[in-house]
Amino acid sequence: MLVSATEMLKKAVEGKYAVGQFNINNLEWTKAILLTAQENNSPVILGVSEGAGKYMTGMKTVAAMVKAMVEDLKITVPVALHLDHGSYDGAYGCIEAGFSSIMFDGSHYPIEENIAKTKELVDVCHSKGISIEAEVGSIGGEEDGVVGAGEVADPAECKMIADLGVDFLAAGIGNIHGKYPENWKGLDFDALAKIKDQIGDLPLVLHGGTGIPAEMIQKAISLGVAKINVNTECQLYFQEATRKYIEAGKDLEGKGFDPRKLLAPGFEAIKTIVKEKMELFGSINKA
Numbered sequence: 001m002l003v004s005a006t007e008m009l010k011k012a013v014e015g016k017y018a019v020g021q022f023n024i025n026n027l028e029w030t031k032a033i034l035l036t037a038q039e040n041n042s043p044v045i046l047g048v049s050e051g052a053g054k055y056m057t058g059m060k061t062v063a064a065m066v067k068a069m070v071e072d073l074k075i076t077v078p079v080a081l082h083l084d085h086g087s088y089d090g091a092y093g094c095i096e097a098g099f100s101s102i103m104f105d106g107s108h109y110p111i112e113e114n115i116a117k118t119k120e121l122v123d124v125c126h127s128k129g130i131s132i133e134a135e136v137g138s139i140g141g142e143e144d145g146v147v148g149a150g151e152v153a154d155p156a157e158c159k160m161i162a163d164l165g166v167d168f169l170a171a172g173i174g175n176i177h178g179k180y181p182e183n184w185k186g187l188d189f190d191a192l193a194k195i196k197d198q199i200g201d202l203p204l205v206l207h208g209g210t211g212i213p214a215e216m217i218q219k220a221i222s223l224g225v226a227k228i229n230v231n232t233e234c235q236l237y238f239q240e241a242t243r244k245y246i247e248a249g250k251d252l253e254g255k256g257f258d259p260r261k262l263l264a265p266g267f268e269a270i271k272t273i274v275k276e277k278m279e280l281f282g283s284i285n286k287a
């Protein structure tokens with residue numbers, strides 16, 4: 001059974017750890033992440049971007065696959081199925097499809113419109129037991145083709161959005177999506193502390209978890225970050241393992257062309273990196 005992310009993140013704030021959101025792209029990704037969560041007794045959030053949802057033929061397919069897989073694999077740890085960077089229409093689509101958590105990213109709307117749409121979605125989500133994340137300030141890097149500048153969120157604006165009743169809040173603190181550039185200045189912990197002052201115990205979300213040094217992740221968790229999004233890193237691990245398999249000519253040996261064999265090294269690589277992240281975030285044995 002899928003659960004909203006509200007309870008698991010509340011526990012994470014209290015326990016000073018973070019729950020990983022790992023984005024899924026297909027069946028192998030989903031299976032690797034669910035099995036790793038179960039093996040390590042960790043709560044987990046499966047993230048789905050609108051682009052990945054489209055790739056998997058639609059959000060109904062995604063919700064049906066995830067629900068069935070949780071059942072077939074006998075997964076008992078808390079699992080939330082979460083729309084990542086949802087548009088207004090995309091959010092409604094996922095609510096209808098049976099997602100247990102939604103991110104409404106209204107950061108590109110004028111603030112009044114962002115507030116009105118967020119408030120509306122908060123009410124709809126809560127009436128259905130679904131958790132909702134909002135974003136303040138755009139997060140740098142590329143989000144489904146939209147390149148953000150990596151701003152630092154305004155604490156007063158964070159408070160305004162938090163007061164709408166969202167369950168957790170993504171606020172830019174110098175983090176960006178994808179790989180970090182050589183000259184990246186690191187996370188802005190002063191900004192994080194100021195935001196935390198404004199929003200109290202509301203869980204904070206750190207997007208762009210790939211490539212942030214471990215000490216910075218741990219410091220961010222100590223300052224109130226309770227959800228960390230990881231996407232690119234799983235893709236890089238999958239790619240590297242798949243490349244090795246093919247470069248070693250293993251696809252040419254015996255039945256090495258069988259997709260179940262061809263995709264196995266990438267699958268194992270995702271399991272490895274997800275477990276590493278769960279260790280770093282402190283979510284192991286927190287289910």
Ligand SMILES: [Zn+2]
Nearest residue numbers: 139207208229
């Ligand atoms: Zn993001």
